[in-house]
Amino acid sequence: SYRKGGYHAVRIGDLFNGGRYIAQRKLGWGQFSTVWLAYDTQSSSYVALKIQKSAAQFAQAALHEIEVLSAIADGDPSNSKCVVRLIDHFKHAGPNGQHLCMVLEFLGDSLLKLIKYSRYKGLELNKVREICKCILTGLDYLHRELGIIHTDLKPENILLFSTIDPSKDPIRSGQTPILEKPEGSLNGGSTMNIIEKKLKRRAKRAVANISSRRASMGGIEFQKPERCLDGIDMRCKVVDFGNACWASKQFAEEIQTRQYRAPEVVLRAGYSFSVDMWSFGCTAFELATGDMLFAPKSGQGFNEDEDHLALMMELLGKMPRKIAIGGARSKDYFDRHGDLKRIRRLKFWSLDRLLVDKYKFSETDARELAEFLVPLLDFAPEKRPTAEQCLQHPWLNLRNAAQDERENKSNVEKVDVGMSKLQIKKSVLVIN
Numbered sequence: 448s449y450r451k452g453g454y455h456a457v458r459i460g461d462l463f464n465g466g467r468y469i470a471q472r473k474l475g476w477g478q479f480s481t482v483w484l485a486y487d488t489q490s491s492s493y494v495a496l497k498i499q500k501s502a503a504q505f506a507q508a509a510l511h512e513i514e515v516l517s518a519i520a521d522g523d524p525s526n527s528k529c530v531v532r533l534i535d536h537f538k539h540a541g542p543n544g545q546h547l548c549m550v551l552e553f554l555g556d557s558l559l560k561l562i563k564y565s566r567y568k569g570l571e572l573n574k575v576r577e578i579c580k581c582i583l584t585g586l587d588y589l590h591r592e593l594g595i596i597h598t599d600l601k602p603e604n605i606l607l608f609s610t611i612d613p614s615k616d617p618i619r620s621g622q623t624p625i626l627e628k629p630e631g632s633l634n635g636g637s638t639m640n641i642i643e644k645k646l647k648r649r650a651k652r653a654v655a656n657i658s659s660r661r662a663s664m665g666g667i668e669f670q671k672p673e674r675c676l677d678g679i680d681m682r683c684k685v686v687d688f689g690n691a692c693w694a695s696k697q698f699a700e701e702i703q704t705r706q707y708r709a710p711e712v713v714l715r716a717g718y719s720f721s722v723d724m725w726s727f728g729c730t731a732f733e734l735a736t737g738d739m740l741f742a743p744k745s746g747q748g749f750n751e752d753e754d755h756l757a758l759m760m761e762l763l764g765k766m767p768r769k770i771a772i773g774g775a776r777s778k779d780y781f782d783r784h785g786d787l788k789r790i791r792r793l794k795f796w797s798l799d800r801l802l803v804d805k806y807k808f809s810e811t812d813a814r815e816l817a818e819f820l821v822p823l824l825d826f827a828p829e830k831r832p833t834a835e836q837c838l839q840h841p842w843l844n845l846r847n848a849a850q851d852e853r854e855n856k857s858n859v860e861k862v863d864v865g866m867s868k869l870q871i872k873k874s875v876l877v878i879n
């Protein structure tokens with residue numbers, strides 16, 4: 448992909464936009480772009496630099512993303528709506544062509560990584576609630592104030608705030624930003640590997656020196672992943688607006704990542720803001736259990752769409768006939784009675800029973816979570832609660848006392864550690 452029309456190859460220390468930004472290290476990549484941690488010499492802070500592939504269709508997509516992100520930034524001057532902020536954008540000419548670049552506020556790990564850190568066991572419900580409040584705040588802003596549908600909401604596209612000041616990032620800890628190319632960088636790719644290896648080694652050492660919780664939040668694996676979640680302020684932001692659209696200007700029929708796709712999209716029955724609410728429901732379930740709510744697969748005599756519809760009905764009950772037969776694809780999958788043509792026997796398993804039987808939730812936790820989730824998964828899109836309504840749901844303000852107590856205890860432990868360090872210092876002083 449590093450050829451004409453593709454990605455732009457970046458070296459640590461490379462300058463962008465007339466020298467304003469200096470590349471520090473790679474943060475991630477997608478189908479369309481690579482994303483770099485960069486130092487902004489103008490604001491003396493770190494930013495995420497998203498460098499798009501150069502071919503015309505990618506440039507077109509980036510222009511669209513910039514348009515959406517600009518509307519988002521203009522409508523939220525105080526940057527408090529839980530949606531990623533666009534700081535700047537420009538063109539960068541390289542050997543593979545002209546690349547559109549977006550400068551975004553620097554954020555931390557995605558919720559998908561958080562789920563991995565939980566070893567796919569799911570997060571404590573108190574944490575799930577905090578995350579849900581952030582996502583809903585973002586969705587309410589997009590939907591009600593801007594008229595924008597995200598269309599690709601999922602754990603991967605929600606990033607935590609970076610709890611670490613990048614200047615104290617384990618990889619860069621105690622260092623000032625890289626302001627020029629490291630020595631010997633003209634020798635080509637191998638130098639870069641040496642630098643990366645050095646940085647990784649340094650990171651490992653740093654990890655040993657600081658609390659594992661902080662280390663993990665810098666995106667580094669360590670021995671006890673589940674501990675890294677203790678006492679973390681669970682704030683996050685919605686990102687990746689490459690597929691977002693204005694409800695009044697839709698362009699794609701097939702939207703959303705498969706597992707988070709709403710039934711009206713599967714059936715091609717038209718869509719609106721409520722598709723994001725469906726994806727939100729799937730995401731909240733995944734945060735609480737560590738498993739995807741729906742993971743459809745094709746099988747003998749049926750395709751992925753049909754399996755998906757069957758899974759939805761097994762969990763949520765039979766789809767009302769009017770809805771089942773109401774889409775452009777309905778005739779392919781349903782007969783005129785509203786029954787699936789090729790999957791005949793469904794095994795019904797309600798959400799609260801699933802939470803108790805498979806995920807070992809207490810009866811109370813299961814009932815309360817199901818009461819929050821089931822309305823979001825209504826087959827009738829117009830019956831799903833809006834983000835604004837959802838923010839009023841009592842579930843978001845419930846607290847699990849045992850989890851609270853554990854949290855307090857872990858805070859007390861931290862204070863204790865601080866105290867004993869102080870005492871050690873004192874005794875050293877006395878000895879001296």
Ligand code: ATP
Pocket residue numbers: 474475476477478479480481482495497531551552553554555557603606686687688689
């Ligand atoms: P996709 O194929 O998913 O559409 P994309 O090319 O549009 O990918 P993004 O999903 O926006 O790119 O970003 C790719 C990755 O870069 C993300 O998964 C994340 O790891 C990282 N990333 C993106 N934006 C930020 C940010 N603001 N701060 C920190 N990391 C980021």
Ligand code: MG
Pocket residue numbers: 477603604687
């Ligand atoms: Mg993405």
Ligand code: MG
Pocket residue numbers: 477479687688689690
């Ligand atoms: Mg994208």
